[in-house]
Amino acid sequence: MGIPTETVYGLAGHAFDPLAIARIFEVKGRPLTDPLIVHLGDPEELSRVARWESDAEKALVSKLAESFWPGPLTILLKKNPDIPDLVTSGSESVAVRVPSHPLFRQVLKGLGAPVAAPSANRFGKISPTSPRDVLFELGKSIEAILDGGPCAHGVESTIVRVSGERIEILRHGPITEEDLRKFGQIVSSNRNGNTPGSLAGHYAPGKRLSILEADIKDLIPEPGSAFLAFRQPAPDVAARFHTVEVLSPEGDLREAAIQFYGHLRALDQSAAVQILAEPLPEEGIGKAIMDRLRRASYGSLHQTGHSG
């Protein structure tokens, strides 16, 4: 089932039901080596899915949970054996979060069980931030989509791993480095292709996407190009493009995050021949957007030609 969350729409299944989990991988065309996040209705339920490795871990995770749950923070913890290996792709760690979207919370409460859910897009494609996007991505393969309106954050949750006093950010998201700094020492993740959300060619449009390096004022784009602008461009700049989508006219990064996937999708579905994207400041949630933009660009240039 397609389900709304405050970050992006998810494809939900009972976390303890291996058949439901297998179906999620099948519907997304996702390799079994890419594990799923487990969602809980309440932080109290952590013991159903994870175990503490140390008192220090418990103390730090409890503080993070108190501050950011329910909300867009995912924490890697030692997995409880009850969680099917399929969910974690055989890893001893499970990624856990307590979502804040009221409809999702209602489902979790009604089901009385943890729910595994990846983003509800075909593997490697643009993440969905509205029910219509889910319909476009997976409509042929799923029976139902819960309509919870547009997503409040627009990019996937921040993923962290903690050890001792250190917080390692594995995927940037709505809970920013600045937010997390109060709770421990931030260490940058050693991204090597196997860390979460780090597959180079994710979030990819079907059209070629390039991030602008030169000043937009000096650029004469190939005819028929689309422009994914951060702020409102000057009229003479906008006039050089086939289509323009503006993430945030006033340059607000939170607004840009909310609009990001939807605008990228609109340009991908437009008649433009390629997409040029304006870089965003890499501060706050801007880090998460630039991370997605780079992967989208890489993915668009290295298309595998299949939808998986």
Ligand code: TXA
């Ligand atoms: O905001 C979100 O996190 C959304 C909503 C639906 O909750 N979910 C989401 O799931 O973005 P997905 O599957 O699209 O991305 C989850 C990332 C993947 O890159 C996966 O590799 C990583 O988290 N991940 C999940 N479980 C993991 C684990 N046990 N160990 C390491 N990485 C894990």
Ligand code: MG
């Ligand atoms: Mg995803």
